[in-house]
Amino acid sequence: MTEHIETLVEIITDFIRGKKIKELQDFAADINSADLADIMQELDNEQRVVLFRALPKDLAADAFSYFTPELTEELVSLLSDPELGVIVDELFLDDAADMVAELPADVVRRILKNASDDTRSGINQLLQYQEDSAGSIMTTEYIDLSADMTVEESFKHIREVGMDKETIYTCYVVDNKETLIGVVTVKTLLLSKYADKIGDIMSSANIISVSTNDDREHVAEIFQKYDFIALPVVDSENHLVGIVTVDDAMEVLEEENTEDFQKMAAMLPIDEPYLSTGVIELAKKRVLWLMVLMISATLSGYILTHYQSVFAAMPALIAAIPMLMDTGGNAGSQSSTLIIRGMAVGELKITDVLKVLFKELRVSLLVGGTLAVVNALYKYILSGDLLLSITLGLSLFATVIFAQTIGGMLPILAKSLKLDPALMASPIVTTIVDAGSLTFYFGIAKTVMNL
Amino acid sequence: MTEHIETLVEIITDFIRGKKIKELQDFAADINSADLADIMQELDNEQRVVLFRALPKDLAADAFSYFTPELTEELVSLLSDPELGVIVDELFLDDAADMVAELPADVVRRILKNASDDTRSGINQLLQYQEDSAGSIMTTEYIDLSADMTVEESFKHIREVGMDKETIYTCYVVDNKETLIGVVTVKTLLLSKYADKIGDIMSSANIISVSTNDDREHVAEIFQKYDFIALPVVDSENHLVGIVTVDDAMEVLEEENTEDFQKMAAMLPIDEPYLSTGVIELAKKRVLWLMVLMISATLSGYILTHYQSVFAAMPALIAAIPMLMDTGGNAGSQSSTLIIRGMAVGELKITDVLKVLFKELRVSLLVGGTLAVVNALYKYILSGDLLLSITLGLSLFATVIFAQTIGGMLPILAKSLKLDPALMASPIVTTIVDAGSLTFYFGIAKTVMNL
Numbered sequence: 009m010t011e012h013i014e015t016l017v018e019i020i021t022d023f024i025r026g027k028k029i030k031e032l033q034d035f036a037a038d039i040n041s042a043d044l045a046d047i048m049q050e051l052d053n054e055q056r057v058v059l060f061r062a063l064p065k066d067l068a069a070d071a072f073s074y075f076t077p078e079l080t081e082e083l084v085s086l087l088s089d090p091e092l093g094v095i096v097d098e099l100f101l102d103d104a105a106d107m108v109a110e111l112p113a114d115v116v117r118r119i120l121k122n123a124s125d126d127t128r129s130g131i132n133q134l135l136q137y138q139e140d141s142a143g144s145i146m147t148t149e150y151i152d153l154s155a156d157m158t159v160e161e162s163f164k165h166i167r168e169v170g171m172d173k174e175t176i177y178t179c180y181v182v183d184n185k186e187t188l189i190g191v192v193t194v195k196t197l198l199l200s201k202y203a204d205k206i207g208d209i210m211s212s213a214n215i216i217s218v219s220t221n222d223d224r225e226h227v228a229e230i231f232q233k234y235d236f237i238a239l240p241v242v243d244s245e246n247h248l249v250g251i252v253t254v255d256d257a258m259e260v261l262e263e264e265n266t267e268d269f270q271k272m273a274a275m276l277p278i279d280e281p282y283l284s285t286g287v288i289e290l291a292k293k294r295v296l297w298l299m300v301l302m303i304s305a306t307l308s309g310y311i312l313t314h315y316q317s318v319f320a321a322m323p324a325l326i327a328a329i330p331m332l333m334d335t336g337g338n339a340g341s342q343s344s345t346l347i348i349r350g351m352a353v354g355e356l357k358i359t360d361v362l363k364v365l366f367k368e369l370r371v372s373l374l375v376g377g378t379l380a381v382v383n384a385l386y387k388y389i390l391s392g393d394l395l396l397s398i399t400l401g402l403s404l405f406a407t408v409i410f411a412q413t414i415g416g417m418l419p420i421l422a423k424s425l426k427l428d429p430a431l432m433a434s435p436i437v438t439t440i441v442d443a444g445s446l447t448f449y450f451g452i453a454k455t456v457m458n459l
Numbered sequence: 460m461t462e463h464i465e466t467l468v469e470i471i472t473d474f475i476r477g478k479k480i481k482e483l484q485d486f487a488a489d490i491n492s493a494d495l496a497d498i499m500q501e502l503d504n505e506q507r508v509v510l511f512r513a514l515p516k517d518l519a520a521d522a523f524s525y526f527t528p529e530l531t532e533e534l535v536s537l538l539s540d541p542e543l544g545v546i547v548d549e550l551f552l553d554d555a556a557d558m559v560a561e562l563p564a565d566v567v568r569r570i571l572k573n574a575s576d577d578t579r580s581g582i583n584q585l586l587q588y589q590e591d592s593a594g595s596i597m598t599t600e601y602i603d604l605s606a607d608m609t610v611e612e613s614f615k616h617i618r619e620v621g622m623d624k625e626t627i628y629t630c631y632v633v634d635n636k637e638t639l640i641g642v643v644t645v646k647t648l649l650l651s652k653y654a655d656k657i658g659d660i661m662s663s664a665n666i667i668s669v670s671t672n673d674d675r676e677h678v679a680e681i682f683q684k685y686d687f688i689a690l691p692v693v694d695s696e697n698h699l700v701g702i703v704t705v706d707d708a709m710e711v712l713e714e715e716n717t718e719d720f721q722k723m724a725a726m727l728p729i730d731e732p733y734l735s736t737g738v739i740e741l742a743k744k745r746v747l748w749l750m751v752l753m754i755s756a757t758l759s760g761y762i763l764t765h766y767q768s769v770f771a772a773m774p775a776l777i778a779a780i781p782m783l784m785d786t787g788g789n790a791g792s793q794s795s796t797l798i799i800r801g802m803a804v805g806e807l808k809i810t811d812v813l814k815v816l817f818k819e820l821r822v823s824l825l826v827g828g829t830l831a832v833v834n835a836l837y838k839y840i841l842s843g844d845l846l847l848s849i850t851l852g853l854s855l856f857a858t859v860i861f862a863q864t865i866g867g868m869l870p871i872l873a874k875s876l877k878l879d880p881a882l883m884a885s886p887i888v889t890t891i892v893d894a895g896s897l898t899f900y901f902g903i904a905k906t907v908m909n910l
């Protein structure tokens with residue numbers, strides 16, 4: 009709980025204890041809805057209901073959209089049916105649909121029962137879209153205008169219906185078949201004359217839109233590229249069916265980043281926050297890749313066993329095994345991380361493969377060379393064994409070059425095979441590079457030290 | 460180049476070749492500015508100038524803000540002084556300041572020379588703020604209103620000055636000392652009566668703002684939490700000095716994520732895209748941590764050397780070393796990644812340390828147990844050696860428990876020491892866990908196998 013929230017909670021509980029409902033109403037009406045959700049979290053159930061009933065209904069609904077599923081469930085159980093109906097109808101449809109998707113069936117039944125027919129059918133429509141599609145993150149509450157309206161008529165229309173729309177700042181122009189034919193911002197409306205026709209001031213060429221089935225990641229990329237605050241979603245016949253707003257795109261971006269972090273650390277994507285995810289669920293998401301990698305690592309085991317005679321003849325070789333394996337893994341992870349991230353943010357494409365290869369080769373010559381010299385000198389100073397030091401330096405040099413080129417190439421290979429590049433991160437790269445580094449090491453040792 | 464851009468480039472080059480300037484003007488005026496930047500990238504210099512001169516100046520300036528530094532430099536060299544002056548004055552000040560920060564000194568001098576006095580002083584003011592501060596990403600072009608204005612007067616004001624403001628949808632109410640006293644959205648303005656006073660309809664309590672010196676990461680977090688489209692920036696005396704818009708917050712978010720990915724793969728943050736970063740620069744950013752980790756890994760080498768007698772007595776133990784080290788590293792990375800990410804998105808706090816410890820312990824019992832049983836069975840079927848299989852299973856079990864609790868605790872420890880938790884990722888965790896897994900392994904082997 010931040011200090012800001014703590015102060016608000018104190019003031020509010022004081023009002024509630026003193027039964028100063030009028031003061032509570034005035035005070036709470038000015039609190040941001042996201043903060044209200046944080047405050048609710050800190051109150052007991054009785055206090056929650058008092059605060060909730062003190063809120064203007066639009067603010068109450070807005071706060072609802074920020075609740076955790078647990079808090080929503082709790083509060084739904086405390087509210088009367090009519091109260092619940094008002095909240096659900098006030099919620100933006102996409103938030104209502106998200107809420108319904110996260111709650112237990114009996115709670116959902118109660119919510120839908122108390123919603124108006126329009127809200128219920130709106131929620132059901134949104135729930136039909138595939139998870140992770142543009143349809144699943146859009147809202148159907150937007151402002152539509154027709155081309156023959158004047159600016160004055162448009163403002164009148166916005167005043168009439170605007171209160172319930174998630175954004176009013178970008179308006180969409182449709183014909184009588186709901187086909188999207190233009191976009192006009194409130195900024196343009198404000199800077200135009202009252203008598204101007206929408207058809208004359210709207211942008212109609214090159215309208216950027218997405219289709220309901222497009223991946224939500226694609227939607228987030230469009231927001232990043234074009235700096236929009238809303239984006240129209242159309243069906244296969246270019247009929248406008250909804251809009252995505254920038255706050256939802258930002259959330260998608262953050263979730264996709266989290267998913268990449270998890271995949272790159274050899275986990276299956278975990279949807280819920282860490283503390284709300286069960287132990288068994290967490291274990292399941294982690295054990296699969298660990299098992300695959302554990303079995304793959306036996307290859308490096310075979311290589312060690314194969315060269316047993318080499319380090320039996322020269323036991324001093326053993327000490328460097330962890331250093332070689334770790335450095336190879338780390339060096340390879342650096343390259344794969346840079347390339348995976350570069351592809352995720354759209355800076356790198358499959359066709360850049362040769363540029364990446366050439367760059368990683370040169371970088372690895374520098375990095376590998378530096379590490380090799382430092383390590384060989386260090387070993388020579390400590391042991392005075394020239395051949396051992398040369399063996400170490402050469403092995404490290406070869407390992408880093410191998411690791412960084414493999415690390416740079418694997419994500420691009422994955423992408424060209426239509427796999428997720430994020431899978432080719434540290435864990436897999438390390439497993440592959442381990443086998444390489446051990447082979448180089450004992451091969452070089454045999455040659456240099458004549459074993 | 461996407462298909463969309465490819466088509467646009469074809470049409471535009473056709474217009475240019477056919478010298479159809481009127482058609483080019485009409486066509487290009489409807490293209491999105493971010494797309495225009497992509498198109499420019501594909502044209503030769505002569506074509507660039509023709510297209511650029513065909514654009515309305517506000518669109519031309521807008522496209523400029525999406526150029527790469529290389530393209531900006533190229534185009535600046537092609538434009539006349541008066542043309543350049545117009546563009547710089549049309550640019551939003553924060554984009555102009557970003558541009559200036561990225562260009563060589565001689566180009567900057569030419570740009571500033573041709574800017575108006577207002578623009579020049581605005582740019583210089585923005586350049587004073589520390590890198591990565593809220594001040595460095597804000598713009599000073601916002602709409603300010605006073606509390607005694609009516610809604611009608613506010614609309615008149617917006618109409619007069621709105622064209623040059625980065626967003627008009629959130630207006631800021633200041634007193635005669637420029638102190639921020641309220642916020643009012645255009646939505647509220649549109650839904651109010653013309654005669655209403657701003658002072659009566661604005662939100663004035665609990666205004667959420669940031670200070671110029673706040674970290675830009677904090678700014679991005681506020682946008683994520685509150686779903687704003689703009690956020691006011693104030694100085695130490697609560698005077699309004701600028702605003703940050705959501706598109707810039709989204710960019711910060713993406714850059715901060717990239718930085719985390721890089722840190723977590725043992726690299727120093729790399730500011731530029733991969734392909735624009737030089738080989739030496741890339742090598743420098745990578746070699747430091749590799750060197751530190753390489754030297755740290757010698758600890759595991761000492762442990763191996765220390766237990767030499769154990770695996771000399773039982774050479775079959777050697778084969779499992781890579782598997783144990785890799786599994787320990789991977790298991791620890793999973794935990795550290797989950798915790799680092801959880802803290803980065805604000806789901807986990809330092810005070811959750813015991814919850815994390817308890818959860819990681821239970822998860823690791825499950826994960827470690829599963830892997831241990833699978834591995835011991837696998838080894839027993841392959842080798843028929845019961846004691847060796849038990850040794851392996853127990854070592855793996857201990858390693859995973861150690862790895863996941865260490866991996867979960869280190870990022871929290873770092874945060875409580877005011878260090879960046881992202882440093883406690885896979886590479887460091889692996890190095891520490893390696894030493895642990897080898898110690899467990901040989902310790903258990905000595906006991907179980909009586910060596």
